[in-house]
Amino acid sequence: YDTDGNIFYDLGYDGLYSDDVSRILSRLEEENQDVWAYAHTYRNRDILILGRRIYEQYSQSRVIGYTLISIDEKIFSKTVTLWKSGAPQLLIMYGKVAIIMKIYKAKDYDELSRKAASIIASQVLMKPDCVLGLATGSTPIGTYKQLIEWYNKGDLDFSSVKSVNLDEYRGLTRDNDQSYYYFMYNNLFKHININMDCTNVPDGTQSDSDKECSRYEDVIKSLGGIDLQLLGLGHNGHIGFNEPDEEFAKTTHCVDLTQSTIEANKRFFASIDEVPKQAYTMGIGTIMKAKKILLVVSGSDKAQILHDVLCGPVTPHVPASVLQLHNDVIVVADEAAMAKF
Numbered sequence: 080y081d082t083d084g085n086i087f088y089d090l091g092y093d094g095l096y097s098d099d100v101s102r103i104l105s106r107l108e109e110e111n112q113d114v115w116a117y118a119h120t121y122r123n124r125d126i127l128i129l130g131r132r133i134y135e136q137y138s139q140s141r142v143i144g145y146t147l148i149s150i151d152e153k154i155f156s157k158t159v160t161l162w163k164s165g166a167p168q169l170l171i172m173y174g175k176v177a178i179i180m181k182i183y184k185a186k187d188y189d190e191l192s193r194k195a196a197s198i199i200a201s202q203v204l205m206k207p208d209c210v211l212g213l214a215t216g217s218t219p220i221g222t223y224k225q226l227i228e229w230y231n232k233g234d235l236d237f238s239s240v241k242s243v244n245l246d247e248y249r250g251l252t253r254d255n256d257q258s259y260y261y262f263m264y265n266n267l268f269k270h271i272n273i274n275m276d277c278t279n280v281p282d283g284t285q286s287d288s289d290k291e292c293s294r295y296e297d298v299i300k301s302l303g304g305i306d307l308q309l310l311g312l313g314h315n316g317h318i319g320f321n322e323p324d325e326e327f328a329k330t331t332h333c334v335d336l337t338q339s340t341i342e343a344n345k346r347f348f349a350s351i352d353e354v355p356k357q358a359y360t361m362g363i364g365t366i367m368k369a370k371k372i373l374l375v376v377s378g379s380d381k382a383q384i385l386h387d388v389l390c391g392p393v394t395p396h397v398p399a400s401v402l403q404l405h406n407d408v409i410v411v412a413d414e415a416a417m418a419k420f
């Protein structure tokens with residue numbers, strides 16, 4: 080029993096299969112009980128299965144949102160103490176699977192930047208020759224500044240780090256001040272000791288898009304995959320340049336940018352006509368293969384889309400919603416972006 084008198088079954092499973100999950104769910108259904116069932120591991124994750132009445136009770140209070148945000152502090156605080164190995168990593172909520180994301184709510188943009196930078200810094204410290212997936216856009220600029228500061232203090236060494244960037248405008252040369260190569264060089268690379276030969280950005284000048292995209296996929300494969308992928312979030316839910324679509328794109332590909340993205344990015348160009356209409360971007364499949372993902376989101380203009388991404392259905396119409404299915408995502412968002420939670 081937890082402190083509210085709910086029955087809490089410790090199933091004592093060590094390795095659980097989907098058949099077991101359906102069996103447990105139908106048993107909970109038959110008994111129509113207020114039950115929390117806890118099984119030790121499922122694909123190396125601790126899981127919690129909720130009986131229907133409990134599920135309904137919490138789904139009305141937006142359990143998925145709260146669970147995702149702060150498992151330690153909110154609704155599960157009563158039961159967390161019962162768990163021998165800490166909070167569960169995977170919730171099966173009356174048949175729905177919700178993989179828990181770690182979500183950090185930062186007070187403001189500076190705190191967001193420090194938090195995101197410290198996650199990247201720990202990756203570099205733990206694996207000095209790691210492969211970092213990097214992103215452009217205005218959101219990660221503060222994160223890069225913080226990394227540069229720590230590098231200047233002698234706390235970080237990027238000499239063995241390899242990097243792959245998410246995307247690049249098609250048609251822009253590296254020295255064009257709007258290219259993502261230029262962005263990365265000026266906002267990060269030139270300030271740290273990364274070996275430029277180990278940095279990778281799709282080549283926007285390659286007119287044979289199939290060739291360039293498969294070359295880029297091969298580069299990522301040859302590096303052994305991405306250890307930590309940093310992502311920003313577009314206003315329409317895009318990640319990299321994966322725009323809303325009917326299906327998730329698997330690999331690096333050439334995209335036609337949507338009008339809303341062109342509008343959003345025109346602020347960096349002299350006029351809207353100068354914004355490229357196409358880009359090369361890692362696919363959703365490429366991004367999902369990253370071992371760990373760090374999504375940074377700032378500002379009230381992203382509040383609705385962030386809520387859709389984390390709590391709405393997983394759909395290619397909101398490309399970032401696919402992150403709900405990744406098993407190691409950290410979201411760092413400021414209060415303004417978290418306003419809908």
Ligand code: GLP
Nearest residue numbers: 215216217218311312313319320
């Ligand atoms: C661009 C980039 C994305 C980025 C997004 C959001 O379109 N291709 O990778 O995440 O914009 O940018 P910002 O952080 O400036 O809002």
